[in-house]
Amino acid sequence: MSESQTIKGASDRLLLVVDLAGTFLFGLEGARTAIGGNLDFLGVMVLAFATALGGGIIRDLLIGDHPPASLRDWRYATTAFLAGAFVFFLYRVQQGVPASLIVVLDAAGLSLFAVAENQKVLAFQINPLIAALLGTITGVGGGTIRDMLLAQVPVVLRAKVYATAAFFGSVVMVIARRIGLRPTVAAVIGGVACFALRMLAVHYHWNLPKAT
Amino acid sequence: MSESQTIKGASDRLLLVVDLAGTFLFGLEGARTAIGGNLDFLGVMVLAFATALGGGIIRDLLIGDHPPASLRDWRYATTAFLAGAFVFFLYRVQQGVPASLIVVLDAAGLSLFAVAENQKVLAFQINPLIAALLGTITGVGGGTIRDMLLAQVPVVLRAKVYATAAFFGSVVMVIARRIGLRPTVAAVIGGVACFALRMLAVHYHWNLPKAT
Amino acid sequence: MSESQTIKGASDRLLLVVDLAGTFLFGLEGARTAIGGNLDFLGVMVLAFATALGGGIIRDLLIGDHPPASLRDWRYATTAFLAGAFVFFLYRVQQGVPASLIVVLDAAGLSLFAVAENQKVLAFQINPLIAALLGTITGVGGGTIRDMLLAQVPVVLRAKVYATAAFFGSVVMVIARRIGLRPTVAAVIGGVACFALRMLAVHYHWNLPKAT
Numbered sequence: 001m002s003e004s005q006t007i008k009g010a011s012d013r014l015l016l017v018v019d020l021a022g023t024f025l026f027g028l029e030g031a032r033t034a035i036g037g038n039l040d041f042l043g044v045m046v047l048a049f050a051t052a053l054g055g056g057i058i059r060d061l062l063i064g065d066h067p068p069a070s071l072r073d074w075r076y077a078t079t080a081f082l083a084g085a086f087v088f089f090l091y092r093v094q095q096g097v098p099a100s101l102i103v104v105l106d107a108a109g110l111s112l113f114a115v116a117e118n119q120k121v122l123a124f125q126i127n128p129l130i131a132a133l134l135g136t137i138t139g140v141g142g143g144t145i146r147d148m149l150l151a152q153v154p155v156v157l158r159a160k161v162y163a164t165a166a167f168f169g170s171v172v173m174v175i176a177r178r179i180g181l182r183p184t185v186a187a188v189i190g191g192v193a194c195f196a197l198r199m200l201a202v203h204y205h206w207n208l209p210k211a212t
Numbered sequence: 213m214s215e216s217q218t219i220k221g222a223s224d225r226l227l228l229v230v231d232l233a234g235t236f237l238f239g240l241e242g243a244r245t246a247i248g249g250n251l252d253f254l255g256v257m258v259l260a261f262a263t264a265l266g267g268g269i270i271r272d273l274l275i276g277d278h279p280p281a282s283l284r285d286w287r288y289a290t291t292a293f294l295a296g297a298f299v300f301f302l303y304r305v306q307q308g309v310p311a312s313l314i315v316v317l318d319a320a321g322l323s324l325f326a327v328a329e330n331q332k333v334l335a336f337q338i339n340p341l342i343a344a345l346l347g348t349i350t351g352v353g354g355g356t357i358r359d360m361l362l363a364q365v366p367v368v369l370r371a372k373v374y375a376t377a378a379f380f381g382s383v384v385m386v387i388a389r390r391i392g393l394r395p396t397v398a399a400v401i402g403g404v405a406c407f408a409l410r411m412l413a414v415h416y417h418w419n420l421p422k423a424t
Numbered sequence: 425m426s427e428s429q430t431i432k433g434a435s436d437r438l439l440l441v442v443d444l445a446g447t448f449l450f451g452l453e454g455a456r457t458a459i460g461g462n463l464d465f466l467g468v469m470v471l472a473f474a475t476a477l478g479g480g481i482i483r484d485l486l487i488g489d490h491p492p493a494s495l496r497d498w499r500y501a502t503t504a505f506l507a508g509a510f511v512f513f514l515y516r517v518q519q520g521v522p523a524s525l526i527v528v529l530d531a532a533g534l535s536l537f538a539v540a541e542n543q544k545v546l547a548f549q550i551n552p553l554i555a556a557l558l559g560t561i562t563g564v565g566g567g568t569i570r571d572m573l574l575a576q577v578p579v580v581l582r583a584k585v586y587a588t589a590a591f592f593g594s595v596v597m598v599i600a601r602r603i604g605l606r607p608t609v610a611a612v613i614g615g616v617a618c619f620a621l622r623m624l625a626v627h628y629h630w631n632l633p634k635a636t
Contacts, residue, residue: 251581251634252631253635254581258587269486283557286551290553363575363576
């Protein structure tokens with residue numbers, strides 16, 4: 001095996017681990033929302049699945065990658081359901097998790113999804129603006145489906161600099177690729193940018209302006 | 213024509229009839245919901261169409277079967293619209309149908325969709341867990357779109373063992389195929405399993421547990 | 425360049441201009457709705473994008489044209505965002521626009537989308553009924569997504585002869601193509617038919633009947 005193949009193999013494994021970690025984090029969040037909405041075991045599993053995999057499925061449908069990666073590989077669905085079961089059966093345990101940690105984990109999930117996505121989209125030779133938009137959709141799509149299923153206006157349309165952070169991280173990654181950085185390096189830089197912006201926005205209570 | 217071709221032809225015809233019967237039943241239900249939501253003639257037709265064909269369209273989008281079967285073959289859309297027109301123009305007549313019969317017909321539609329779907333998905337060489345999930349989505353997708361259009365939390369996330377029955381029927385069918393049963397036989401067994409579980413759940417008021 | 429190629433080139437350019445004009449009009453409307461819903465700058469841009477491009481994206485997903493035209497060509501997203509920014513930054517200016525003009529512009533957008541779409545769908549050799557349905561979906565899909573994101577029953581399911589006008593215009597265009605008219609001519613006739621029906625319905629307060 002040549003050196004470049006070894007690097008590619010390691011990069012692919014890293015991408016999978018990152019993707020599954022993001023899937024688990026978003027699955028936790030979907031399940032928590034379902035329980036907050038008084039849904040039963042099935043509802044918890046459905047929202048864990050939809051929140052964790054919805055963004056990636058929308059992206060794959062849009063770029064025409066059939067069937068979506070998260071349906072081709074059973075590890076994604078299994079990870080989402082494990083997160084749902086974890087929240088359901090250990091509800092009291094996980095209620096002890098401080099809200100601030102939840103926000104941090106969620107920002108981590110958002111960053112991971114924006115990163116994992118752009119690699120794939122860029123391989124499809126898509127315009128950079130569109131690539132950044134697809135990154136944003138991957139990051140916020142799952143939460144949007146979750147909230148639409150609960151008949152609520154999606155949190156991502158209201159939360160402090162949330163979708164904006166995903167867009168910013170995607171843009172940073174696309175630029176990093178353009179100036180010739182390696183995929184993994186560009187992904188890390190983009191993910192850190194997304195995470196940092198979201199955390200700063202939460203800490204300093206930044207909000208986007210409204211029309212007046 | 214060889215014997216196996218004859219069997220395949222008969223199996224395809226059976227599949228079509230089963231699919232159109234499910235389409236009609238779900239179209240009826242979508243139209244009834246639209247009238248309950250005070251929509252006009254167009255709203256009735258849209259909800260009949262979305263409820264009847266939404267699940268199959270989502271499935272076909274996910275597995276990359278373009279255009280979806282229900283858009284390639286005009287008989288599906290026509291059947292859904294016939295169901296909508298039937299409910300609209302014979303609203304008083306069909307109001308006399310007892311609620312218990314509606315529940316039975318709806319369970320039949322759910323079972324038919326879970327059956328018709330898995331045949332197709334399995335042909336795409338998809339993982340069994342994913343195949344069962346796609347069966348569930350086909351069964352409950354239409355009703356989910358219907359309820360989202362009405363800005364309500366989908367009934368399938370709340371109803372007694374509804375999506376669960378679709379998932380159970382799909383799993384039974386996938387297993388039946390795996391142990392070597394013929395497609396039609398596996399479909400019938402899976403459909404009966406789905407129908408039986410849903411009917412038992414309604415009769416005995418089974419509910420899935422909630423987290424506490 | 426032969427004469428037929430010249431005609432085709434002019435027809436393609438016309439199609440693009442028509443599509444971008446419809447995109448801008450629907451983007452304006454999505455942005456106005458977002459501000460009415462008290463969303464911030466990001467929410468305005470998201471709803472401008474979803475309203476302007478949602479219908480075409482659904483159509484392209486259904487016919488399997490990947491990635492959707494509005495994601496392949498950066499001019500569509502840019503036009504939608506320009507419309508969003510226009511409404512956001514010139515909110516007071518555009519508040520002066522009379523409501524009657526908004527209704528006319530919206531009907532124009534609806535007609536443009538029904539027209540631009542059918543050309544493409546017919547190229548995919550789809551059944552005429554389905555082609556007309558896809559035209560309707562392209563016209564009303566964006567507004568439907570917009571309203572679902574705001575957790576409201578879509579206006580298109582309630583508004584006076586709105587989706588019906590899109591369906592009518594699509595049918596007229598499909599028939600015009602069938603009797604041998606050139607694509608551009610058929611598109612203009614279909615668009616005028618849609619626009620005229622919608623305007624007449626608004627002026628005379630036509631409503632579709634409800635079941636009683």
